[in-house]
Amino acid sequence: AEISHRFEGHCLLQNIREESNKHGLEKLQEKFLSLILKADVKVGNEIEGRSIIERRLRNKSVLVVLDDVDDHKQLEALAGSHAWFGKGSRIIITTRDEHLLTRHADMIYEVSLLSHDEAMELFNKHAYRKDKPIEDYEMLSNDVVSYASGLPLALEILGSFLYDKNKDEWKSALAKLKCIPNVKVTERLKISYDGLEPDHQKIFLDIACFWRRQHMDEAMMVLDACNLHPCIGVKVLIQKSLIKVSDDVFGDKIVDMHDLVEEMAHYIVRGAHPNHPEKHSRIWKEEDIAYLCDMGADAVPMETEVEALCSYDVPDLSDVVANMKKLRWIRFDQYQTSSFPSNFQPTELCCLELHKSQQKELWHGYKLLPNLKILDLRRSSKLITTPNFDGLPCLKRL
Template identity: 55%
Template sequence: MPIFYHIDPSELRNQKRKYGEAFAKHESENKNVESWRKALADAGNLSGDVANGPETVFIKQIVETISNRLCVPISSDDEDLIGIEARLQDLKSKMEMESDRVLMVGIWGLGGGGKTTLASALYDEISSKFDGSCFVKDVREESSKRGLPNLQKEILSLVLKQKTEEVVGDVGRLIKSRFRRKKVLMVLDDVDHLDQLKELAGSNAWFGKGSGIIITTRDIHLLIAHKVNVIYNISLLNDDEAIQLFHKHAYREHEPVEDYEMLSKDVVTYAGGLPLALKVLGCFLCDKDMSEWRSALARLKDIPDNDIVEKLKISYDGLKPIEKELFLDIACFFRGEEKDEAMKIFDACGFHPTIGVKVLIQKALITVSEEEGRFDMHDLIQEMGRYIVRGENPKNPELHSRVWHVEDVKICGMHATKENDRIKALRVWSLLDRDIPSSSLPQVIGNMKKLRWMVWYDYPAISFSSEFQPMELCFLELQSSFVEQLWEGYKVILIVPLINYKLE
């Protein structure tokens, strides 16, 4: 990088002034200066920086130019950054990169969706433009293990380039006093509680002009409550990006073996554009033959990959108990169903669904379509929810909290004589033309002591069992059923009925 310090490049090319005088002197001493002339002329033709104006400004320009050149550009060939370049440019277009104000940016979305990768790419590209910077990974986990004061100390030492043991005193106060005079870049990755933001990046007044705070989270509510300037909802990979990422992990060759292409598409469809799932499955299948690929895909339909489930389950684990119940009901019964109809059941069960549904949306666990008002969620999120319900007994539905498959009702019918205190919700579309004796069904229902709600279409028996004690039943819906009476005698319960026939 040529720097012309108090000299114009034309003086080198033309060898005028002091250069001309020096060459004349050397020539008078019979020295061969032609190679020297050529070297200086070539130097004068180079493209470089000319020092004009205040020296401090010129030095700052040089540092900025070198820093920008040293920043590693994102390569589309990088296996972990496929699809990130487009999202990075989209995010930057929403940020005021050259503004003097303090900018807080939130990157929000599904677990395993690429939030950390995007934040890392942005950090790598712009960190050189700041006086100090730090990338704090796994704030959720690290704050739980080490406590927020230790994270504050780590941030202070990284930004000020000091050893951790050199940071003494009230760390929170030091951050406020030292950072407000600096242009700081800070990434807080995987934040899950508002207190973490308050303690690590309390307000814009903590930081100097032009500072940037980047926050990744699964909970958009935290970003809204902390009043961040920009909220970016990271999109999942499209089909082309997904197949490219999967190939990078699943194949050692640059292109997939032709016979595996259809199986690859099946895997990509299963992953639904989730980068985490594509990487995990690609790494698992990379040394497997075709028959093993088919076996693995068949197994995934019954038993999801544990690494994927555990990553997605973090969002579920952060819910309150009543929100967990609400989420599991939606995952098991109401995906694709009208929200208004489901809300009647949730309301009857005392779930306070208006606020509960809002929380689930903010944590990226569910969505509600604007046009039709129907519940939806990512395939793997639904799979995670149903996996939680099945627990350690996937083949024993009588031990599940919810039953939604007709075949599972048949299995429950095989245990008609056993008391059941597990099943909380039951939804059956139809048992007509099924190999299930209707005579056993009243006893099956009668043994469900914890049943909270039930929806049954074409219920084939004429009544429930006389032993049915639905002390927790809040909602009952029977349509096109053979029921003549619910039970004999009186039951002290609360029922919100939606029954399409008249009870005598």
């Protein structure tokens, strides 16, 4: 509103991803033209819509905001070329996918997370409909703002949810957030995940569960061994703002993500069975490891969904792990147990890391693991014998 008067026409086209899926590109073109021209415009088909936009707007200076674009076809239908708009026009595109902008945008800006003061102001407007919190609620407001970590989406949703709640209900909601994420926040963040290819989804979940704030080189090595093609996959995740890669003080690459994005990933992994880790695709929490040990091998179903398992200072899990036939990556540190049993036969296993293992041998005799590429036995000082390498035809790193 502050700058729109400088242009001959202006338009804020919201929720393009959702509107495009519901009503198609032609309806979006009609809405776009009608808002700018302040007239009822009908479009026969998408090609005609492009032609009308170029013909009617090429001599007009316009201010346009295209919100939540998720497909290059949307940009081609609404703003296919600079030549469609008059001199001095400004087309602003918001998207979760930086890659969409590389062919269309002159400049790309990354939206920063809100500072504490900005976050508090936004939250207050939704929670109290005013700039400052009610005096008794100031500490609780700080707790919510801290949880949201500067993410506007979370602040708006949580503020609106808490708007008509009393102090006890606020405390109850905050206590719940520490155990169970807000579903509305999670589902909105999950939109970016849902748009990923299956392999990229696996990479994202692996990073969120095992590799956050860890060295990128080691993560890439394991992900590559698992045939997930991480070089392109990680690039996609960065472009979709799901992860960030930065240098630490030593110049090493470290992978990280927002707290709520990590929480969303864990929500996906737990799925419909939050209290049954044997049904999760990834296991990394010590309490879940302990749960599996308490269950014992007989209680763990033969067809588990577990793909990756990581634990430090682990108890005897060998019999339990033997039932996990879909495992592609195992990492155990200080493995305090005997050899893996004879029925340990994870044919999809690509990476086996046993750091500081107390084993004298990994398993008895010959064992065929046709996909194992990495066998990491560093600092396993009690190891007396190596396995029969004839059963590891794809081994690349020892």
